[in-house]
Amino acid sequence: MYRIRFHGRGGQGIRTAASVLGSALFASGREVQDAPRYGAERRGAPMSAHVRAGRSVIVERGAIAQPDLVVVADPTLLAGGVLQGLSAQSVLFLNGSEPADELRTRLACPGRVVTWPGAARELEETTGVAIGALCAGGAARLLGVISRTTLEQALLAEIAGHGSGAAEAGRALGLAGFDALADSAGMVGEGVDDPGAGDAPPDWVRLALDDASLAAPDVFREATSELVQTGLWRTSRPVIDAALCSRCSWVCTTLCPDSAIHAKAGEVPQIDYEHCKGCLVCVLACPPHAIRALPERQPATAGNPR
Amino acid sequence: MSRVLLNGNAAAAWGARLARVDYVPAFPITPQTGIIETLAAWFASGDAEGRMTTCESEHSMVTAAAAAAATGVRVFTATSSQGLLYAMEMVFAVPGWRAPFVLVNVSRALATPITLEPDHSDVLAARDSGFLQIHCASCQEVLDSVLLAYRLGEDPRVRLPVIVNQDGFHLSFTREPVDLPDAAAVDAFLPPFDAQQAGFRASRPVSQAVAVLGGSPYSYFRYQVHLAQNAALAAYDEIAADFAARFARQHPAVEAYRCDDAEIVYFLIGSLSARARLAADRLRASGLRVGVVRPRLLRPYPAAALRALLAGKRAVAVVDQNLSMGSGGILHGELGGALHGHADMPLLLSFVGGLGGREVSDGEFAAMAREAFAAARSGEVPEARLLYTAGELRELRKLQAVAGLAPGSPR
Numbered sequence: 001m002y003r004i005r006f007h008g009r010g011g012q013g014i015r016t017a018a019s020v021l022g023s024a025l026f027a028s029g030r031e032v033q034d035a036p037r038y039g040a041e042r043r044g045a046p047m048s049a050h051v052r053a054g055r056s057v058i059v060e061r062g063a064i065a066q067p068d069l070v071v072v073a074d075p076t077l078l079a080g081g082v083l084q085g086l087s088a089q090s091v092l093f094l095n096g097s098e099p100a101d102e103l104r105t106r107l108a109c110p111g112r113v114v115t116w117p118g119a120a121r122e123l124e125e126t127t128g129v130a131i132g133a134l135c136a137g138g139a140a141r142l143l144g145v146i147s148r149t150t151l152e153q154a155l156l157a158e159i160a161g162h163g164s165g166a167a168e169a170g171r172a173l174g175l176a177g178f179d180a181l182a183d184s185a186g187m188v189g190e191g192v193d194d195p196g197a198g199d200a201p202p203d204w205v206r207l208a209l210d211d212a213s214l215a216a217p218d219v220f221r222e223a224t225s226e227l228v229q230t231g232l233w234r235t236s237r238p239v240i241d242a243a244l245c246s247r248c249s250w251v252c253t254t255l256c257p258d259s260a261i262h263a264k265a266g267e268v269p270q271i272d273y274e275h276c277k278g279c280l281v282c283v284l285a286c287p288p289h290a291i292r293a294l295p296e297r298q299p300a301t302a303g304n305p306r
Numbered sequence: 307m308s309r310v311l312l313n314g315n316a317a318a319a320w321g322a323r324l325a326r327v328d329y330v331p332a333f334p335i336t337p338q339t340g341i342i343e344t345l346a347a348w349f350a351s352g353d354a355e356g357r358m359t360t361c362e363s364e365h366s367m368v369t370a371a372a373a374a375a376a377t378g379v380r381v382f383t384a385t386s387s388q389g390l391l392y393a394m395e396m397v398f399a400v401p402g403w404r405a406p407f408v409l410v411n412v413s414r415a416l417a418t419p420i421t422l423e424p425d426h427s428d429v430l431a432a433r434d435s436g437f438l439q440i441h442c443a444s445c446q447e448v449l450d451s452v453l454l455a456y457r458l459g460e461d462p463r464v465r466l467p468v469i470v471n472q473d474g475f476h477l478s479f480t481r482e483p484v485d486l487p488d489a490a491a492v493d494a495f496l497p498p499f500d501a502q503q504a505g506f507r508a509s510r511p512v513s514q515a516v517a518v519l520g521g522s523p524y525s526y527f528r529y530q531v532h533l534a535q536n537a538a539l540a541a542y543d544e545i546a547a548d549f550a551a552r553f554a555r556q557h558p559a560v561e562a563y564r565c566d567d568a569e570i571v572y573f574l575i576g577s578l579s580a581r582a583r584l585a586a587d588r589l590r591a592s593g594l595r596v597g598v599v600r601p602r603l604l605r606p607y608p609a610a611a612l613r614a615l616l617a618g619k620r621a622v623a624v625v626d627q628n629l630s631m632g633s634g635g636i637l638h639g640e641l642g643g644a645l646h647g648h649a650d651m652p653l654l655l656s657f658v659g660g661l662g663g664r665e666v667s668d669g670e671f672a673a674m675a676r677e678a679f680a681a682a683r684s685g686e687v688p689e690a691r692l693l694y695t696a697g698e699l700r701e702l703r704k705l706q707a708v709a710g711l712a713p714g715s716p717r
């Protein structure tokens with residue numbers, strides 16, 4: 001059985017990626033199961049999707065703990081435990097263009113690593129839901145059991161609901177991803193029949209009664225939300241143009257749902273990029289249109305501070 | 307018939323479509339919303355004929371469902387978790403109206419703390435309402451059970467509403483191959499609802515669901531619902547046999563997996579049973595005779611069928627994905643009640659696991675079987691156990707450290 005785990009963010013089309021791959025595998029004669037898993041149901045929040053494909057009816061369910069292939073939608077996700085369960089036989093495929101061996105060493109990844117080859121570097125500039133189609137195309141090629149035509153049909157069928165423009169764009173990107181990985185075709189193998197067989201016995205404990213003040217899910221410490229770097233959720237970055245900002249000081253600062261914009265009277269406000277989650281409410285709200293949205297990947301420049 | 311990839315929510319919507327439902331009162335809630343969105347799209351496109359009303363709450367939604375059913379039309383609705391609880395006053399009231407309809411519940415754990423992931427505390431809170439309950443373990447079962455539920459609820463012997471339950475995420479959001487039956491074959495299995503004399507008409511006023519004074523008439527009406535539930539046991543077997551003959555899929559009231567010669571049995575409901583089946587296969591490969599018993603029908607409770615299946619077994623590991631605080635696992639308590647006092651019954655071990663979507667690992671299934679074998683050898687039943695590891699407790703303590711202590715708290 002193939003077990004494939006996708007990691008991405010809300011808004012990157014990862015659910016669609018799993019259904020494209022699932023439909024393509026189903027059309028290729030496999031039994032299939034595909035499922036997204038969300039934490040926070042929000043744009044930018046990390047999420048995963050799980051695809052199983054076997055030769056007989058699939059009984060196992062739930063999150064995939066021992067993947068044969070892990071697909072990561074952008075490099076910022078590498079910090080978040082996406083390597084979990086990878087073995088020497090498995091493959092990590094990153095939608096990025098860092099050379100694969102450098103990435104493998106940097107991450108101390110036990111499995112093989114694939115990124116876009118030099119000639120296809122521009123693919124990593126893809127933004128938004130189209131990333132899902134791109135990743136599905138790459139994953140399909142790595143499995144090596146899906147034909148280009150079958151992939152194309154799955155892309156069109158699964159993205160059709162997003163409108164004909166999106167379906168056409170998704171088809172083109174999915175096939176581009178498929179074509180770009182020709183040299184790695186079929187490098188992912190099918191995993192063990194029963195990954196549960198070697199599962200360790202649990203270190204069960206018996207819970208003791210705690211004081212009620214501890215045993216209610218309450219947060220007493222102030223400002224714990226500062227500990228959560230929601231800045232990592234961002235796929236687009238708001239940038240204030242000082243020349244256009246009228247220094248009203250209140251519109252963006254008040255409407256930012258994360259309180260991530262701070263202003264002193266008469267000054268251009270500062271955006272706290274550790275916590276700005278990239279919702280772009282401020283971009284819509286600023287009266288003189290002084291806030292622009294840039295893709296998060298764009299490297300830091302004078303106009304795009306990090 | 308065609309074989310397509312559907313998730314549990316789409317399978318539920320297909321069940322309603324193939325049942326040719328007339329009316330769907332609706333209110334959204336994660337993880338159920340996909341069901342009513344799918345139906346709404348079909349009603350709008352004309353792929354299905356029916357009317358949908360978006361209500362302002364689940365309380366109104368269940369009231370509208372039962373009121374429409376009382377006029378003799380076929381009604382479908384769906385909810386989950388806090389939504390089912392918000393409707394609970396009417397969930398307990400409407401079975402006494404004896405107006406059948408189907409409600410798909412997508413199980414999601416209850417507050418507090420609030421969460422999105424599944425356990426069965428929501429649907430089991432409706433256990434004593436008078437609704438029949440069918441519990442599913444695959445997307446195919448969700449679709450088929452909606453069809454079975456209409457036949458069962460509308461059966462003249464029964465005339466009660468039915469909850470078809472599926473697990474959030476593990477079924478609701480999981481696509482897998484599902485056989486879509488032909489509409490004509492479904493029509494033959496499930497003819498239009500014949501409400502007989504019960505169809506309310508504006509031109510023929512009746513007072514339905516009136517008040518009574520005194521416990522005597524009250525006892526009569528309440529016990530009639532109980533008797534109708536009991537009648538549903540035999541009716542279900544007939545209907546499931548007819549379904550199997552037409553569609554070649556078996557959906558018994560109680561599913562038994564590798565039980566014939568089993569010494570130890572896992573007992574649980576819903577999609578977690580997949581893990582139990584794999585565990586039983588694995589243990590059998592190492593020479594241990596282990597099986598799985600999974601009731602699909604929980605109301606009416608198939609007590610006699612369970613006694614027949616479990617007689618002669620050495621021990622049963624009951625895995626409750628729910629918790630009755632102050633008592634323990636609900637399935638464990640109910641099974642004990644059904645087996646107690648009968649000859650040749652196994653020991654019952656109680657495990658509570660999978661609350662709020664917590665995964666139950668393969669290692670834990672193996673460990674539960676080991677404890678059951680040990681209990682069978684010693685004759686001593688261990689204390690009920692929450693499936694919870696030292697590693698989980700360490701992580702929880704870290705969260706509590708971040709959250710800080712209440713002012714003036716003792717630690």
Ligand code: SF4
Pocket residue numbers: 240244245246247248249250251252253263268269285286287288289290291
């Ligand atoms: S809302 Fe616009 S004009 Fe006002 S302070 Fe913010 S960036 Fe400047």
Ligand code: SF4
Pocket residue numbers: 238255256257258259260261271275276277278279280281282283
């Ligand atoms: S995009 Fe703008 S409004 Fe949204 S979190 Fe960032 S700073 Fe706040």
